[in-house]
Amino acid sequence: MTLNVALRKARKEKLWSLAIIGLLTIGLTTWMVVPSLSASLQEGLSSYANNVATYIFIYNTGAEDYGYRLNQSFIDEIASFKGVREVYPIVANSTHFKQGEKGILGCFSAVIGGKGGFPLFLISISEGKIPENEAGFLINGLGALGPFSMNQTYVAIFEMGPDVEIPINASTFTDFRGREYVMFNATGVGTMPYNPMLQQVMIMWNSTFLRQQLGDQLFEQTFGGEGATVLIVKAQDINQVKPVGEEIQSRLLGGWNVIYDEQTVEAQMSFQSGSAILYNLIGLTSLFSVVLMVFFVAYVFSGRRSWEVGLLISQGWSWRKATKLFLGYYIVLGLVSVAISTILSLVIVNQIGYSFEVYGQTLQIPVSLNPYLLASGVAIALLVSGAAAYFAVWRMRKMRLDNLLREY
Amino acid sequence: MLKLEGVYKSYGAIRVLENFSLDTEQAKSVCIVGRSGCGKSTLLKIIALIASPDKGQMWLNGTETSHLKEAELDVFRRDNVAYSFQEPLLIPYMSALENLTDIVGAEKENAVELLSQLGLSERLDHMPSKLSVGEKKRVDVARALLKGSSLLVADEPLSNLDPSTGVKVMELLNRHAKNGGTVVYSSVEPSDARFADYTISM
Numbered sequence: 102m103t104l105n106v107a108l109r110k111a112r113k114e115k116l117w118s119l120a121i122i123g124l125l126t127i128g129l130t131t132w133m134v135v136p137s138l139s140a141s142l143q144e145g146l147s148s149y150a151n152n153v154a155t156y157i158f159i160y161n162t163g164a165e166d167y168g169y170r171l172n173q174s175f176i177d178e179i180a181s182f183k184g185v186r187e188v189y190p191i192v193a194n195s196t197h198f199k200q201g202e203k204g205i206l207g208c209f210s211a212v213i214g215g216k217g218g219f220p221l222f223l224i225s226i227s228e229g230k231i232p233e234n235e236a237g238f239l240i241n242g243l244g245a246l247g248p249f250s251m252n253q254t255y256v257a258i259f260e261m262g263p264d265v266e267i268p269i270n271a272s273t274f275t276d277f278r279g280r281e282y283v284m285f286n287a288t289g290v291g292t293m294p295y296n297p298m299l300q301q302v303m304i305m306w307n308s309t310f311l312r313q314q315l316g317d318q319l320f321e322q323t324f325g326g327e328g329a330t331v332l333i334v335k336a337q338d339i340n341q342v343k344p345v346g347e348e349i350q351s352r353l354l355g356g357w358n359v360i361y362d363e364q365t366v367e368a369q370m371s372f373q374s375g376s377a378i379l380y381n382l383i384g385l386t387s388l389f390s391v392v393l394m395v396f397f398v399a400y401v402f403s404g405r406r407s408w409e410v411g412l413l414i415s416q417g418w419s420w421r422k423a424t425k426l427f428l429g430y431y432i433v434l435g436l437v438s439v440a441i442s443t444i445l446s447l448v449i450v451n452q453i454g455y456s457f458e459v460y461g462q463t464l465q466i467p468v469s470l471n472p473y474l475l476a477s478g479v480a481i482a483l484l485v486s487g488a489a490a491y492f493a494v495w496r497m498r499k500m501r502l503d504n505l506l507r508e509y
Numbered sequence: 510m511l512k513l514e515g516v517y518k519s520y521g522a523i524r525v526l527e528n529f530s531l532d533t534e535q536a537k538s539v540c541i542v543g544r545s546g547c548g549k550s551t552l553l554k555i556i557a558l559i560a561s562p563d564k565g566q567m568w569l570n571g572t573e574t575s576h577l578k579e580a581e582l583d584v585f586r587r588d589n590v591a592y593s594f595q596e597p598l599l600i601p602y603m604s605a606l607e608n609l610t611d612i613v614g615a616e617k618e619n620a621v622e623l624l625s626q627l628g629l630s631e632r633l634d635h636m637p638s639k640l641s642v643g644e645k646k647r648v649d650v651a652r653a654l655l656k657g658s659s660l661l662v663a664d665e666p667l668s669n670l671d672p673s674t675g676v677k678v679m680e681l682l683n684r685h686a687k688n689g690g691t692v693v694y695s696s697v698e699p700s701d702a703r704f705a706d707y708t709i710s711m
Contacts, residue, residue, distance in 0.1 A: 105611075106603070106611055109602050109603065109607075110602050112602070113601070113602030114601070408598065409600065412598050412612075413600075415559055415592055416591075416612050416613055417587035417588075417656060417658075419583065419584075419587070420580075501560075501561075502559050502560070503554055503559050506559065
């Protein structure tokens with residue numbers, strides 16, 4: 102029966118009820134949304150950082166034709182460094198292109214996947230597709246570095262070394278110096294978003310197609326063999342990137358460059374140590390302020406409506422029963438606030454999304470409501486409303502009955 | 510049985526009761542008559558164990574109440590006293606009927622019957638905000654009657670009531686006295702004392 106009375110009280114006493122529901126809703130929504138934003142942002146950045154920014158790229162700046170390679174024993178040594186999860190040796194080679202009679206340029210190319218190839222999982226297509234059965238190639242960073250265009254056909258030219266057997270049906274020519282070349286038509290069928298760290302591998306070939314065009318001997322001579330012209334090192338996590346990068350750099354001779362996404366590494370580490378705490382602090386502070394406000398409302402309520410309890414006690418209610426009534430009343434308001442806050446929080450987080458400009462494309466970080474914060478919101482609402490009820494009754498119980506009834 | 514002996518009560522410098530004594534026999538109705546502000550309500554609140562005297566003793570149903578602690582007093586009041594307020598006091602979020610059934614735990618049938626006797630059969634489900642002062646007063650008195658305590662204290666139960674309704678209210682209060690209870694009520698009108706067995710002028 103007391104709960105029934107509490108429900109009626111909540112329904113009929115609109116002003117007080119709405120004031121308490123409003124305050125609790127503001128507090129709970131802030132509590133649930135702000136740290137959820139922080140958690141989502143941290144998770145999104147962390148995921149991006151761990152998936153993208155944990156890669157370290159090592160390449161040689163002095164070798165135009167990529168003749169210099171890191172030898173296998175050094176690659177194995179890097180693989181054993183503390184903080185290194187995996188190493189990916191890539192053999193890149195210079196490929197020349199021309200369109201019509203116009204020479205385009207010589208640029209670095211590699212095959213996709215396999216030993217010495219560019220890791221397939223690092224390829225993210227922004228347009229078109231990865232070349233498979235067609236005479237095509239993938240362009241890394243269309244429009245950012247090279248003059249290539251999507252769906253344009255170019256003549257790809259590979260220089261043949263001495264004593265290389267010319268593939269059957271291959272088109273070849275000899276330049277004025279007597280060097281022999283294999284050439285074939287190829288079309289740009291896909292592009293990757295611009296990534297400045299991958300500029301050492303601008304063109305990526307389907308290895309089956311390229312092997313057909315070059316023949317086994319020339320293919321192996323160009324893209325096979327031990328060692329690497331470009332080495333990609335995957336660090337254990339974002340915190341290991343910098344120390345691993347510095348360790349590798351200290352072991353390399355001049356001409357070799359070690360690069361990593363320092364900006365993202367710094368941003369992620371700075372977020373972990375600064376912004377995340379700030380977000381959580383905002384959520385906590387707003388919740389704390391609202392708890393104080395709810396208690397203030399309970400204080401005012403118990404002062405201005407003390408006659409209600411006075412009446413009940415004068416008519417034979419026990420304090421225990423009166424406490425149950427107020428407890429029921431505040432808990433009903435708390436539960437209504439949780440329901441409204443949950444809906445409101447879901448609406449808000451669905452409207453918010455973080456986006457970052459990363460290598461010319463937009464990294465979208467969706468925001469979701471943290472289930473732990475939602476659960477804690479329910480617990481907090483019950484706790485705060487229960488405590489407010491006890492506080493109101495406790496304050497009134499300290500008054501004498503005739504004083505409780507004095508205000509009516 | 511209600512007995513007061515040497516009761517004093519002051520509000521600051523204003524002495525409201527001075528050496529007040531009263532001795533009623535069971536099944537008596539007592540009317541306290543006096544002008545406004547003479548201390549009738551204070552006396553009734555002391556009798557109803559809502560306020561405590563500065564000095565003096567009170568016995569109700571054989572218990573000396575000044576020795577009771579706050580919690581004991583609450584229980585004793587619950588078991589022995591019903592009180593009707595001078596300004597009718599109802600829970601605003603309960604209907605007239607619910608103010609009886611949910612506050613003093615009255616049976617719905619009894620509450621409906623009593624409210625009907627008091628001319629409120631059309632007002633059972635009305636909220637206090639929709640009732641006139643006189644109607645609220647009758648609900649307030651009805652609540653005290655339905656509480657079923659041996660001592661019923663009513664502060665000016667006839668105020669804001671038309672004469673015929675007032676007579677009806679007094680009939681009901683006197684029936685309570687005849688059924689073995691004690692009724693103590695107050696009025697500013699000396700003529701209202703005609704309903705009581707015993708009158709105290711203040």
